[in-house]
Amino acid sequence: MDVNAKLDRIVILTGAGISAESGIDTFRAAGGLWEQHRVEDVATPEGFARDPDLVLNFYDMRRAALANVVPNPAHEALARLEREFSGDLLLVTQNVDDLHERGGSARVLHMHGELKSALCASCETRTRWEAPMLDRPPCPVCRVPSLRPDVVWFGEMPYEMDRIYRAIESCDLFVSIGTSGAVYPAAGFVQEARRAGARCLELNLDYSEGSRCFHETRLGPASELVPRWVADVLGG
Numbered sequence: 001m002d003v004n005a006k007l008d009r010i011v012i013l014t015g016a017g018i019s020a021e022s023g024i025d026t027f028r029a030a031g032g033l034w035e036q037h038r039v040e041d042v043a044t045p046e047g048f049a050r051d052p053d054l055v056l057n058f059y060d061m062r063r064a065a066l067a068n069v070v071p072n073p074a075h076e077a078l079a080r081l082e083r084e085f086s087g088d089l090l091l092v093t094q095n096v097d098d099l100h101e102r103g104g105s106a107r108v109l110h111m112h113g114e115l116k117s118a119l120c121a122s123c124e125t126r127t128r129w130e131a132p133m134l135d136r137p138p139c140p141v142c143r144v145p146s147l148r149p150d151v152v153w154f155g156e157m158p159y160e161m162d163r164i165y166r167a168i169e170s171c172d173l174f175v176s177i178g179t180s181g182a183v184y185p186a187a188g189f190v191q192e193a194r195r196a197g198a199r200c201l202e203l204n205l206d207y208s209e210g211s212r213c214f215h216e217t218r219l220g221p222a223s224e225l226v227p228r229w230v231a232d233v234l235g236g
Contacts, residue, residue, distance in 0.1 A: 007233065008087040009171040011164075011198075012078065013189055015094045017178020017205055018222045022069045022099055043153045053134065059149040060132040063115045071103030074177070074226035079104030081230045090167045094179065094186055096151050111158040111186065117150035126150050158185065169196045175229075177203045178222050181210030190214060203229060 016024070037058060041047040048055045082089055082105050091108050093100055096115045100108045113119075118129035120139040127140050129147070136145040152158050168174060174193035181187050190200050190213045202208065202217040203225040211217045218225055 007085075007172050009167070010081075010085065010087065010089050010173045010175065010233075011167050011171040011189075011193070012089070012091045012175045012177065013094070013179060013186060014078075014091070014100070014177045015179030015183075015186070017180075018072075018074050018226070019069075019095050019097055019099055020178070021072045021074065021221060021223050024065075024069055024095075024097055024099075039154065043151075044155055045153055046155075048148065048153070056132075056134045056149075059115065059151065060134050063130065064132075066097055066115060069097075069099065071099045072223045074222035075099050075103030075105070077227040077230040081233060082107055084234050087172075088167075090164075090171075092164055092167075092186075092189075094183065109160055109164065111152070111160065111164065113149070113151040113159065115149065115151065118147045119150040120144065121146040121148055161185065164189070165192065168192050168198070171196070171198045173201065174198045175201045175203065176208075176210075176214070177226060179204070179208060179210075181208030201229075 041051065042055050042058045078091060078100065082091065089107060091100065091105055092111055093108060094112050096110065096113055098114065098116055116128060116130055118127045118133065120142060122144040123139060123142040125139060125141040131137065133147050133149070137147060138145045139147055168189055171193065174190060176190060179186065187210055190210055193200050194213065200214045202211055202214040203222060204217065204219060205221060206219065207217060
């Protein structure tokens, strides 16, 4: 099947694999450890309730570490696709870093939230945020010191799911880049796309848990596969 034929609407899902090449660790590559922390301790509401200082410090360090990484050619290629593709394009990322934006993409939907955003547990306001949270700064809106990372933890509902499913149901091509195929609901997107009649392409370093659901899987580093695929879509 020619995954590049007659494209009008593309939905792209990116996962940790695209940012790993920029130096951002993935917890699934280390047996359930995320920068030497158990996921249950730093990425669940229960972990935050049990030890908020640990969680706030963990995300403060991750936010600060973004200054030490830069977008790679895969991020830049997707930005080129956004600029030059004549049809509709939605880029959905599971990543909480800002590498897509720094790589030049503007139409990015962060379904798992963002490191550079704070969520107030009191007034539910979201605020762009780059400073530490460990010292309990007040919310800029309600002034209550109840900020938490605006990151979707395990057990919480990802953002803008209705918009994502609408885009998938109407797309011609669904592309998954650098995902494990193990984290739902994102792992089920390919099945939704196939039911809607879309062609499905996977670009990944290794086969994922969902590879069998794609029409085609291409293996290799995202920094090589994605620019090559984008060039094909744009005609050279």
